[in-house]
Amino acid sequence: MVRSRATSAEDLRADSTTAPERSGASRIRYFRWLPILVVGFVSLAAFALIQQATSSRAERLAAGEAALMLAAHLLASEIARDPQSVLGNQIPTLPARVQRAGRRLFVVNGQGVIIAANAAGIEAGQNWQALVQNAEELTRDLSSGSNAQAPMVNGEMASFARASINGQDQFVLAFEPVAQNLLGWLQDIHTIGAIFLCFTAVVTAFLATYYAQRERVLKIGARSASQRSEIEAALEHGRCGLWNLPLHGDGCAPASASLRHLLGIPAHVSLTLGDIEARLHTEDAGLFARIDADRREGRSGIDHLFRVLHETRGWIWLRMRLIPAQESDTRLVGILMDVTEERAQDEEIRKVDAQLRDAVESISEAFVLWDESNRLVMCNSKYRNFHAIPVEFARRGMPYRSVMEQANAPRIMNEIEYGTPGPRGARSYEAQLQDGRWLLVSERHTRDGGYVSVGTDITARKMQEEQLIENERQLRITVADLGNSREALRRQATQLSELADRYLEQKAAAIGANRAKAEFLANMHHEIRTPINHIIGFAELIEHEIFGPCGSPRYVEYARDIRRGGANLMALIADILDMAQVEAGRVKIERTPTPIGALLDEAVQEVREAVEAKSLSLEVEPTLMEPAGQIMIRVDSGAIRKAMVQLLRSSIRLSPHGGRVSIRARMAHNHVNIFIADAGCVLSQGDIGTMADAFGHIDGMLDDGCKGSGLNIPIARALIELHGGTMRMRSAPDYGSLVMIHLPISPEAVQLDLPIRGMAA
Numbered sequence: 040m041v042r043s044r045a046t047s048a049e050d051l052r053a054d055s056t057t058a059p060e061r062s063g064a065s066r067i068r069y070f071r072w073l074p075i076l077v078v079g080f081v082s083l084a085a086f087a088l089i090q091q092a093t094s095s096r097a098e099r100l101a102a103g104e105a106a107l108m109l110a111a112h113l114l115a116s117e118i119a120r121d122p123q124s125v126l127g128n129q130i131p132t133l134p135a136r137v138q139r140a141g142r143r144l145f146v147v148n149g150q151g152v153i154i155a156a157n158a159a160g161i162e163a164g165q166n167w168q169a170l171v172q173n174a175e176e177l178t179r180d181l182s183s184g185s186n187a188q189a190p191m192v193n194g195e196m197a198s199f200a201r202a203s204i205n206g207q208d209q210f211v212l213a214f215e216p217v218a219q220n221l222l223g224w225l226q227d228i229h230t231i232g233a234i235f236l237c238f239t240a241v242v243t244a245f246l247a248t249y250y251a252q253r254e255r256v257l258k259i260g261a262r263s264a265s266q267r268s269e270i271e272a273a274l275e276h277g278r279c280g281l282w283n284l285p286l287h288g289d290g291c292a293p294a295s296a297s298l299r300h301l302l303g304i305p306a307h308v309s310l311t312l313g314d315i316e317a318r319l320h321t322e323d324a325g326l327f328a329r330i331d332a333d334r335r336e337g338r339s340g341i342d343h344l345f346r347v348l349h350e351t352r353g354w355i356w357l358r359m360r361l362i363p364a365q366e367s368d369t370r371l372v373g374i375l376m377d378v379t380e381e382r383a384q385d386e387e388i389r390k391v392d393a394q395l396r397d398a399v400e401s402i403s404e405a406f407v408l409w410d411e412s413n414r415l416v417m418c419n420s421k422y423r424n425f426h427a428i429p430v431e432f433a434r435r436g437m438p439y440r441s442v443m444e445q446a447n448a449p450r451i452m453n454e455i456e457y458g459t460p461g462p463r464g465a466r467s468y469e470a471q472l473q474d475g476r477w478l479l480v481s482e483r484h485t486r487d488g489g490y491v492s493v494g495t496d497i498t499a500r501k502m503q504e505e506q507l508i509e510n511e512r513q514l515r516i517t518v519a520d521l522g523n524s525r526e527a528l529r530r531q532a533t534q535l536s537e538l539a540d541r542y543l544e545q546k547a548a549a550i551g552a553n554r555a556k557a558e559f560l561a562n563m564h565h566e567i568r569t570p571i572n573h574i575i576g577f578a579e580l581i582e583h584e585i586f587g588p589c590g591s592p593r594y595v596e597y598a599r600d601i602r603r604g605g606a607n608l609m610a611l612i613a614d615i616l617d618m619a620q621v622e623a624g625r626v627k628i629e630r631t632p633t634p635i636g637a638l639l640d641e642a643v644q645e646v647r648e649a650v651e652a653k654s655l656s657l658e659v660e661p662t663l664m665e666p667a668g669q670i671m672i673r674v675d676s677g678a679i680r681k682a683m684v685q686l687l688r689s690s691i692r693l694s695p696h697g698g699r700v701s702i703r704a705r706m707a708h709n710h711v712n713i714f715i716a717d718a719g720c721v722l723s724q725g726d727i728g729t730m731a732d733a734f735g736h737i738d739g740m741l742d743d744g745c746k747g748s749g750l751n752i753p754i755a756r757a758l759i760e761l762h763g764g765t766m767r768m769r770s771a772p773d774y775g776s777l778v779m780i781h782l783p784i785s786p787e788a789v790q791l792d793l794p795i796r797g798m799a800a
Contacts, residue, residue, distance in 0.1 A: 283372050318347045357375050409490040
């Protein structure tokens, strides 16, 4: 035990030294910049050397060119002073410093011919321009009196200088190879380069040594950091942390990172006792004084539970367990654990226990629970009242015998077993008390060997059972009465069946009579039309006085009235006969491709006279000449034209003088919609229903007093439905009456749901 405490103290001290180690690690991270600085320094030195070499080369070239110009002028002055000094191919002798190796001097006349030179290979009579490339450009540069560079014939670059000889048509031309001029500069460059390479090698060796040492330090630091991270991870997972607590001195308390995270204190902030005391709950004030008192008493283990304010989590519960440090009497080492969840769970358990007690107390049954030692766990007031147990003997942990000695249970008059006994001795029984009450007592054994008993007052249920028995007797009497009523209803059903059969017979007779009427009217088509046509024809002969004048003008007016009345009668009979043919099923549909525009134009032509008679405005869209009017649909053109004429006539009759009637067609996928609208009177739902019925008339809505047959809309609807279409009619104050005809462009197949015989199921 002592060894383990010492080890804990050593671990805590090691953890307290993690800050300097982290500081050393940060310095190692800073040293990572050292290679970059060394490389930068070497690069800067190399750059400086390159700049120095470049500038020294330029200076060396400038000095050589100046010396070359000085040599040319010196030779020119010698020749000007003594023209006889130029003998044959020789020039005057110059000092050794002026006429050094590699420098060429020669005298050139006005024609560019060399007359004297100081080197072999350059003969008199030779043109100096033959020695260089781009002679013209070089001549132009030298004429300005400055130095110039140009490549020789062999490709070697050389510096040139020119000096005129006073009073003569001659000049001195001097040149020197650039490489010859830079010999000394190259020697200096080689020396500096060798020194720079040695310096770079030394720096590289130092850098390699540094990297090797740094790698060892990083490995040691990585192992140490890995161990610390494992310890911190374990502490973090366990929601605890290590602490070195000083009770005297500066109050600085080294702590592990997990403890700082637990307290919500950043790593860069020093942890002191004052910070902890400022965060303590008011009920936990004086914590460190109590810890110091425990230390002074010589306790080997110090255990305290307190609350600390966390910056984000609020108040948290911590349990502190400390032991004295071996190296100091005023320092304690130990561990802090976060027990907030445990405290919350304990609080929740207490709350649940209180709720359970309240629930047990609030139920309507008498409840008691005994543990495995036959001691009281809990009971409610109903159980105490039932057994007349004093409150002081109904405490938790009281033995069963002690409780029952104080009990005064009521006498049981009757006991009935309720169901069969269950497993583990569980049973239920009904008990009747002396005062007439009934109880249902359920007794069960718990898993831990305890015992629970619940007593329910079932007096009301028993009374309900008695009431149910009485209701069952009354129900049997009612069932017998219902049997008698059912026989009476059966007789009434037989009578209703006979009445229904009679109704069906009368309905069939009415349908037959209606069909006979339709057949009669269809068969009387010729017999009715022929006399009326005669009447109209004879009245027209008399009206126009074909066979001579009539005796009186009134006969002409009478004939005109007869003709008009006959025409109206013919239209009326024609509508009746058309309706009769539809009802008799004699109308056959013969579909042919027909343009939409042609149908509209033909229908409009038939009502043109009625439109002009009332001065109406008739709009048609589209016409046969428009592309939309040339769309083909497969219909019976005569039947559809007749339906549109009937609807147009109805709209014309409803429209006032000077009104407007329109007929338009619009495509809708594989159907066509034909709209017939008028701005006449507004129809109600009842008026629309009346007009849809056969012979239906609307009183007081026609200006000309001619109500017609009332078959326009029924005939039109019947013809449209024979084509598989539909017709709708609406009316509103803003647009008057509107009829829409919805027709398929081509006939649609009709599927009948009929049984298929002769096939296996």
